[in-house]
Amino acid sequence: MPPRTSNAADQAPVPASPPSALRVAVLADSDTRWKWGALTARRLTAPGAGSGEDGARPVEVSGLLLRGRATPTPRQLAEVGEVGVDAGRVREVTAVEFLHVVRDEGYDVVVLALVGGAVQAMLHGLAALRLPRRPVLVTGYVGVVYEKLADGLLLRHGADVVLANSRHDAERFRAVYEGVGADASAVTEAALPFLGGEPYRPEEGRDTVVFAAQPSVPASRADRTYLLRRLVEHARLHPDREVLLKLRSKPGEHTTHIEELPYQRLAERLPGGLPPNLRLVYGHMGEVLDRTDLLVTVSSTAALESLHRRIPTAVLSDLGVREALGNHHFVGSGLITSWDRLDDGHRPHPDEEWLSGQGVAADGAYATAYDTARARVTGLLAAGALPAVAPYYTPASAPGYLPGILARHHLAPDGHPLPGAVAPKEPGRVRGAVRETVRNAARGAYRHGVQRVAPVIRRMGEL
Incomplete structure (x- = not known):
């Protein structure tokens, strides 16, 4: 009997290899x-990014914190809320160390x-790596x-996205980009990624x-004391x-902006203290809302x-409507009012046309707010090798600004x-552990200096 020949129908299907994970790094400084x-x-x-029509790739997100005066503490990381990254696995790096990690x-x-300045530095640092296949x-x-x-x-x-x-920001x-002759194709409309929660009831x-x-708005002691006093009067x-007075950080901690006059310290000096129905609270903003x-x-x-979330919202005009305060952004919103009116029971109603341009997606469109951005990232990932990073600022176009x-x-x-500046390789576990201990001590001393001592010296200089 002649040997039986195999054909495609007789062969067992070969299982497809699982797709490789999409590796994402987040570098943050506050x-x-x-x-x-x-x-x-x-x-x-989200599922499907970087995979075309072949199905979703698993995603691995690595967290990196850029070392500086606003580097968040473990407490601050824990209070940020659920972001899909284990806070215990977040690493702290310098700019040069970050470039080594990416390479x-x-x-x-x-x-x-x-x-912005740190973004520009990282873009130029990544461009200098000349990676054969750089990240989006x-x-x-x-x-x-x-x-x-x-x-x-x-x-x-210089960023791809x-x-x-x-829509207003886009x-x-x-x-701005077109006005200076820069490529504006990277601008992509989306929304704030942390909007959510149940509608107000x-x-x-x-x-x-x-x-x-807010940590830095307003900035002066007189203005911050005024706002605190009006809040106390409202409570009484x-x-x-x-x-509730919702605070971003505890004394000695920094957030995105420096807070040299914490409300906690101002509250300690109020005659009569805080009324029993007024409390200072921290934690995740969504839980407070x-x-x-x-x-x-x-x-x-x-x-x-x-x-x-359609919660009644008021933007104060008590200290003026000024660019320095940022409340000028809400001109046309219908939300600008004063403590006097709020004391009397006024509740502002937002202008729907203004809302529609601000990305708050109160109309339910938030579910699709990232579709365009996600499609752009997916397209860039599928494009293969990307062109070299090309920021607007170069040593030739901004020689008096960029080097600094x-x-x-x-x-x-x-x-x-x-x-x-290049981080040396650790010479063994024991010496590496000692080196890291010394680094941690130095970081602690640095943070104490910039977060606690420096603000005191600045305030003393103003006396």
């Missing part, structure tokens, strides 16, 4: 930017959740963009007013109302979170590490 960056990474790499670990996507570079803003629009945007130019949190961003017997404080006028019936602020991004920005992160004008 607690709020960490929250923005981690949640943005998750929204951009050695081979990420597909890097989210730069940093202040994503950046953006953590909230309302109310100052340094051109400066901040041009420092972010510059996220805008609203139009402004493109206008009043509860019988609950009456809670929350003042969302309405003894049956729960009044779950029990809020009126949110009051000067210009905090918390207003957008509140509006997204890069030097702050120990990079030369060409993006390479300055002499002595």
Whole structure:
């Protein structure tokens, strides 16, 4: 009998290899930017990202914190809330160490959740690596963009995706880039990644007013004391109302902006102290909003979170409507009012046309807010080798500005590490452990100096 020949029908199907994981790194320099960056990474790499029509790739997100004066503490990381990254596995790095990590670990996507100057430094540092296959570079803003629009945007130019949190921002961003002859194709409309929560529903017997404080707005002691005093007076006028002062950080901690006059310290000096129905609270903003019936602020991004959930929201005009305060962003919103009116029971109603341009997606469109950005990232991942990073600022176009920005992160004008800035390889476990202990002690001393001692010296100089 002749041997039986095999054919395709007789052969068992060969199982397909599982898709490789999509590797994403988030580099952040403060607690709020960490929250923005981690949640943005998750929204951009939802099932299907980078996989075309062949199915979803698993996603691995690595967390990296850029060492500096605002590097978040473990408590701040824990209070950010659920972002899909284990806070215990987040690493702290310098700019040069970050470049080593990207070179050695081979990420597909890097989210730069940093202040503008740090974004520019990382873009030039990554360009200098000349990787054969570089990652897709994503950046953006953590909230309302109310100052340094051109400066901040041009420092972010060179990323593959510059996220805008609203249609309003996307139009402004493109206008800036096009106005200086820069490529504006990276600007991509999305929304704030941390909007969410249940729509507002009043509860019988609950009456809670929350003042969302900001670390640097307003800046002066007189203005901050005024706001605190009015909050106290509001609580005393309405003894049956729960009044909460929502704080971003505890004394000695820094967030995205430096807080040299913490409300906690000002409250300690108030004659008569705080009324029993007024409390200072920390924690995740979403959890506070779950029990809020009126949110009051000067210009905090918390207003957008509140509006997204249709919670009554007020933006104060007591200190003026000024660019320095950021409340000018809310002109046309219908939300600007004063403590006097709030004391009398006024509740502002937002202008629907203004809302539609601000990315708060209170109309239910939030579910699709990241579709365009996700498609752009997927397309870039599928394109193969990407072109070299090309920021607007170069040593030729900004020779009096760029070198100083890069030097702050120990990079030369060409993006390479300055002499002595390259992190040496650890010479063994024991010596490596000793070196890390010494580094941790130095970091602690540095933070104590910039977060505790320096503000005291500055205040003493103002006396």
